Amino acid sequence: MSQSLAAPRTRTIRVAWLGRMAYVPANTKQQVAARSLAEGGDETLFLLEHEPVYTLGRNASPQDILWTRETRRAAGIEVFETNRGGKVTYHGPGQLVGYPILDLSPDRKDVKRYVTDLEEVLIRALSEFGITASRSDRKDRVTSVWVGNDKIAAIGVHIARWFTTHGFALNVANEALKNFSGIVPCGISDGGVTSIEREAGRAVSVESVAKTVAQTFGEVFGREIIEA
Numbered sequence: 001m002s003q004s005l006a007a008p009r010t011r012t013i014r015v016a017w018l019g020r021m022a023y024v025p026a027n028t029k030q031q032v033a034a035r036s037l038a039e040g041g042d043e044t045l046f047l048l049e050h051e052p053v054y055t056l057g058r059n060a061s062p063q064d065i066l067w068t069r070e071t072r073r074a075a076g077i078e079v080f081e082t083n084r085g086g087k088v089t090y091h092g093p094g095q096l097v098g099y100p101i102l103d104l105s106p107d108r109k110d111v112k113r114y115v116t117d118l119e120e121v122l123i124r125a126l127s128e129f130g131i132t133a134s135r136s137d138r139k140d141r142v143t144s145v146w147v148g149n150d151k152i153a154a155i156g157v158h159i160a161r162w163f164t165t166h167g168f169a170l171n172v173a174n175e176a177l178k179n180f181s182g183i184v185p186c187g188i189s190d191g192g193v194t195s196i197e198r199e200a201g202r203a204v205s206v207e208s209v210a211k212t213v214a215q216t217f218g219e220v221f222g223r224e225i226i227e228a
Helices: 023-038 069-075 111-127 196-200 206-221
Strands: 011-021 044-050 053-056 078-081 088-091 095-101 144-147 150-160 163-171 223-227
Touching: 011 023, 011 206, 023 044, 023 078, 023 095, 023 163, 044 206, 088 095, 095 206, 111 144, 111 150, 111 163, 111 206, 206 223
Parallel strands: 011 044, 011 223, 053 078
Antiparallel strands: 044 095, 053 088, 095 163, 144 150, 150 163
């Protein structure tokens, strides 16, 4: 059930749809944007699809990657360590990835609130597609969004001096689910993964979901959206 109220729109944020992009150049973009923001530049929300990749957060264990190097190579999946929170997850075509580059100063300097608000963005966006999603109250299922016992979105963030990088991944098309079998997603072994297409029973484009997520992001974070 949604917990946050819409915030008054007191700032602007540039929203950039990047299309499909490999992990390294996308990561470089968010690091450049974070440095620019720290020097007085704009806040930015990057929305994109990644080429197939497994990313390991700060709490990841190598044992959470189940597929061998040969199997991963055959599937075209790269592996990267990151400085975000969380464990291992998958990004790939059919999944919407969001990288909010924000300055949480002076009024949002609360890590728990930030993560809760990212969850709220996704829960509201999913409701626009007729999907009832929620947070989990289990301690081993923090920072994620669920539909029943199936996870539909993962969240992993990095915050330094209250500037944010990394963000969220929302499964849109059923195509996004096929390579989760190669990992223990986010360390969770007793639940499945799902997508907007599976839950809504119809085809949905990643770009259309990106537009909806941008709108709900502006509502929750009190930002006026400017298309970059």
